[in-house]
Amino acid sequence: MKRARVVYGGTVHSATEKDSNSLRLADGRTVSQEEVAWLPPVEPGTVFALGLNYADHAKELDFNAPAEPLVFLKGPNTFIGHRGETVRPSDVTYMHYECELAVLIGRQARNVSREDAYNYVAGYTVANDYALRDYLENYYRPNLRVKNRDTCTPLGPWFVDASDIADPMNLSLRTYINGELVQEGNTKDMIFSIPYLIEYLSSFMTLNEGDIILTGTPKGSVDTKPGDNVVTEVEGVGRLENTIISDEALRT
Known part of the structure; x- marks a missing residue:
């Protein structure tokens, strides 16, 4: 459903x-x-975001694939819904989308094994986790200005029950800008799988119902400009539409 x-x-x-x-x-x-x-189809609890979780994306950014998950947290201010507007700051020269499968935790999890991990997943949605490359200190420590800006993470449109997704580790991901395909990948190419991430995170902290894991994005980063219509799509989960606006537009 x-x-x-x-x-x-x-x-x-x-x-x-x-x-x-x-x-x-x-x-x-x-x-x-x-x-x-x-x-957003759910009200996020703690949100974990993955950096460089696809080897091809790490390669396009000239980084080696990480040996351990690169995880950072996101605040609730950053999330907006389907067909929402994301603000591009006037001083930014490169702001790119990141099409991601978002995993919603369905019940409290602590010290969960990989084999049991899917029993703690309630379902899935689509995230577009924009990155402002100008503000990046380095790809191993994304700072607050890169990943916690207001309006910079559209989420939705749907929450899809886990039982409706036969294999979340084999879903195609695509991004379109103004109708043109600019990014294409598959969740099977994640470096750290969904079960691995749940095991890893729950090994040192409690995951709670409503927490979300953003699982990273494949290669294909392209700059976006005010006026661009961006669609991020995950097979079987949904098509998330979003428009880029300038910060000057907020003052007119």
Whole structure:
């Protein structure tokens, strides 16, 4: 089942996909997908983001593949919903998308084995975790200005139950800018798999229901400009649409 959180009539609603053009709200009403404002499909708890979790992406950035997961945290301010606007600062020369499979933890997890890891996954959504390369200290220590900026992580549109994804480690990922395919990869090429990451993180801290793991992005980083329409897509999970705006637009 595909679930969403939307604003309709000034109220936040839970919704499910009725068809490609409409939603069924929890109160039974059917509305067009164009009539609502989309929120992230889940309210994130602690969010873990992976750097350089695809060898081809590490190679395109001239880094060796890491021997241990490169993990950093993200605050709630950065998340926006489907069809939201991401602000590109005026002083930035290179701001690129990162199409990622996002994994939602479904129950408290501590010292979980790889073999048991999927029993702690509630489901999946799509993330687009923009990076502002100008602000990067280095790729092993992404700083706050790179990965925790307001509006810089669209999430959604759907939360898809884990039972509906047969093999999350074999899903295609694609990114389109203004309709042109610019990034393509597959989750099977992750350096550290979903079970590995759950085992690794839960070995030294407790994972809680609602926590999210952003699993990294494959190669294909391209600069984005104000006015660009960016679509990040994960097979079976959804197509997440987003528009880049300038910070000057916020003041007009």
